[in-house]
Amino acid sequence: MSKGILLPALFLPNISYFHVIKNHEEPILIEQFENFPKQTFRTRAKIATANGTLDLIVPTVHGKRMHVPMKDIRINYDHPWQRLHWLSLQTAYRSSPYFEYYEDDFAPFFEKKFEFLLDFNVQQLEMMLKMLKLKRDISFTDSYQYAEGEMDYRNVFRPKSNPLQNPAKPYYQLFEENNGFRSNLSAVDLLFNHGPQAKNFL
Template sequence: MNIILHPTYFPNIAHFVAIVNAGYVIFETDDNFLKQTYRNRTYIYGANGKLGLNIPVIHSQKNRQKYRDVKIFNEENWQSLHWKSLLSAYRTSPFFEYYEDELQPLFTEQVDYILDFNLKCFELVCDCLQLELNTSTTKTYQKIAEDKTDFRHLVNAKKEAIYEFETYTQVFSSKHGFIPNLSILDLLFNEGPNALNYLESQTIS
């Protein structure tokens, strides 16, 4: 199965369930950038429950701006704040130390464009998962995806479907219960090498 979806900031479980069950992955990179999507946000499990991490971006004065052209607002110290949030949330998880050294450079080295940064995050997660994929990026925008399954709707943070994913142990689940469909980092830090098996056993429609 060939699929098309948006590169997002440390994609959530639904994105990765679609990805691991695909034969070929096409990333939508020629669309317009929209606010309130997973393009520049992800959710983790903090001590007080679900916690959003947002990458600040520079919005054009024009109405429309291509995703590939959107720059990160690196004047804000967002990388340091996000890394501290991850440390606070996951340093006691079973596998955080296992991946920490690979992930930390993402939060120290500046990248200019949000699309480039998201693709870097994606590649690093695939390395951590030991997941080999065939991927490409779009060159033009097509409203209707032909010859491929369209998962671009997964980018919408405000209109999210309810997914019946299997539970796994999360750091603060004794306080707040199981929170589904968080960032892939939540699964990785809690399940480690078993994360890929977990993803392959889940389904989304």
């Protein structure tokens, strides 16, 4: 297996995810053979709205098999979740300083239909790495490795317990005055509020 920092493929990855990447110069190694864990950031992203934190969730196709590798998870389009997600992002961030700056880059992810969740998430990661000016090569695992170590972050990013919950410096958020500072949101929150300076807050 290639060497690098071992990460899961997350949906619109959160700030702690990019904090880890910024603090490691090694290439990124995406886990694609793990048994897909439900109710994680692989299908969930948190954004800040006028009414508080909102979860955006990508629905997946549920087959009969109990254990399905991440690389084989398909996205479910039975409901218009893409349109609803994009409306939520527009409503939440239209007034932020840099939403229009990045709008055309994010829009295709809520227009084009991706078959596999892994492809959907990794293409977002590649785009956001460029926006955050983090140059990293990305490769994929060729099997599941059980060994854990300081470079293994596959099980760190959990919605209910995250040891990297507040890794970034506090930064200006659009609704902070009403709702207080919300930590560890999707990095889109940082990008839409601070644009090219976002990397400085990681």
